[in-house]
Amino acid sequence: MSEKIYVGVDVGGTAIKVGICNQEGELLQTYEGPTETAKGTDVILQNIAQYAKNIVEESSYNWGQVEGVGVGIAGFLDIPRGYVKFAPNLKIRDVNLKDYLEDTLQVKVLVNNDANVAALGEAWAGAGKGVDNCVCYTLGTGVGGGIIIGGKIVEGFAGMAGELGHIAIVPDLEAIQCGCGKMGCLETVSSATGIIRMAKDAVERGDRTTLSLVENIMAKDVIDAAKAGDEVAARIVNRAAYYLGRSMAVLAVVLNPESFIIGGGVSKAGDFLFDQIREVFEKYTQNEAKDGVKIVAATLGNNAGVVGAAGLILRA
């Protein structure tokens, strides 16, 4: 009998990435094409279907081996129906993506949001391989998240589970308003955007920092300055780490995951950041809920999305 394969599609605003995985989550082949967002919904949908066909055609596999196609997409979804209510960066509204792709490709299709899918990728074949329960953070422009329990994505009542960036963790006294409208969300302090904001505030306040010499401050500049011993930058990075650690201490007694997996641009700060997170986690977490629990870096990088999308078929 020929090997079963799983196709994963990661739909971004600029490019659509496609991958073929085997049953173990190994990425066997990849393909990438332009999303062509400007051409509108119909073209985007056709591209998704076409690229999925292309990758299999270009490979040594055939459609008969495809067990299903999983799709990760950023936006507001009705996950069980595979329905896209609104995907802001694609300007897609009210489309049943699952139905369209199943009609076109004649295989089982599952759709989920990009952060959940990336978490599933790491859980299946990345830093969480072999782990049943894990919580994934993606530290980028915002703070994304995904929760895997018993090997499966936790979606929640309205698909809002795993929105870790919107954990209200900063106390009222020092909270600022998040883009979501609420006060004190984790991503106001622990995202790249949050780190940049705190750095700009410090420069404007006239704090003595090497960051005042940087023209267009990026999160990496702040982390580099902190590593180089700049006290103001170090305080900012520590604040980002502090609230990440506090949020993990909460999740440790709520879900008691085996691993916390951290990916995204800010996570490239490495152990300099991770050790500060671990220290806070250690301080605020009960022994029974932290014994053997690991805080580790994501390992799949940009491939987490396609791998996790392929995994939807096996793990949903």
Place this chain on the structure above:
Amino acid sequence: MSEKIYVGVDVGGTAIKVGICNQEGELLQTYEGPTETAKGTDVILQNIAQYAKNIVEESSYNWGQVEGVGVGIAGFLDIPRGYVKFAPNLKIRDVNLKDYLEDTLQVKVLVNNDANVAALGEAWAGAGKGVDNCVCYTLGTGVGGGIIIGGKIVEGFAGMAGELGHIAIVPDLEAIQCGCGKMGCLETVSSATGIIRMAKDAVERGDRTTLSLVENIMAKDVIDAAKAGDEVAARIVNRAAYYLGRSMAVLAVVLNPESFIIGGGVSKAGDFLFDQIREVFEKYTQNEAKDGVKIVAATLGNNAGVVGAAGLILRA
């Protein structure tokens, strides 16, 4: 074919309660006997087995109909093995309860902790009936909890999931140490013990409150005084409600449950307490994560334990 039945056992320090449920979680029959904790582990184990036999014998059902026996017990457990590492109130240590009962009763036995089992009872046949995902709080001496996702208990890596009382939610500036040794746990402010402590502190401080006339302050006294318009008592109850609401706002974006179910002695304060919790939840939770989400009272009372224990067999 004769109806299948499910036996649930709720092992307390004083009494062992047993119940028979049908497939819908309806409690068909109950039985209660003394735990006889003072007589030691062997007698306690024999009592559990004997009372399970007794309830079926006294009923119109027979052992052939018993699909399994579920047991809820307070303590540190290895849940998958059904192993009791330490049950402080029973003084039981290092006993494989599941193996003992399966040998004695010759049916499938599952063991889980008392808070998880009570949550499952509410989810199965109580306030969460028909709901797939819910989070249960028990506001008693401490704050207990249980999380149900996809109809099943979330246990976590070391069985520490659902320990909602130990969510570190109180900011450092106003946190006190919890019995667990950590700072700022939810149960330091939202349990009966926490409410009593805040009331005694207020009286000692000389705050003007009717509570200063009460000899041995109980949580109910504080709630009654708050309802009667005592401002100091009202502030204490509001603080208990505030941190409950804040913790639910966190869980709403982590798990996005359909219902928060609140039981335990303190929950008898009713809508006076619940409305304050709802107000905080409303304020701190994103619309998408709170739309249609309910905060409701537990409905099974003291039966939640036996019903949930019986449910282990169907829902584990």
